Amino acid sequence: MTIRTATEEDWPQIWPFLSRIIEAGETYAYRTDLTTEEARDGWLMRPPARTVVLEEEGRVLGSATMGPNRPGRGSHVGTASFMVDEAVRGRGIGRRLGEHVVQWHRDEGYRGIQFNAVVETNLPAVHLWQSLGFEIVGTVPGAFCSRAHGYVGLHVMYLALGS
Structure with a gap:
């Protein structure tokens, strides 16, 4: 498995699982009617941000x-978002991406990483981020409307990276 910078040519492979994850309505607060172009423009980041893919055999x-x-005076704290194809969950892909993101932020000189909206019922993600050292610093009650659970909280999670 290799992690590398994403390109426009990767989008046809990203969009199918990204759209299924959004449509499921359990982990991201994106509109469910996003077009592929809108989603691509929002997902494929430009510097100083970065988007990566984890690939195996192409x-x-x-x-x-x-x-x-x-931006500006808050730019010393990073953030990230993750999507893993549901067909390959349980293989450590989220962990590999998470470790990569943490190291990238360290290498780039960020002082910390803040996840703004981790759905509290997304227990695999909450446990993964906690295992990587993130703490829940607060929860906004009822801030996410889950298809399966109704209104649930969004955790704000933080990892200090140093001074």
């Missing part, structure tokens, strides 16, 4: 975006 299994959480 097949994209997952993708992550990373970069500053806020």
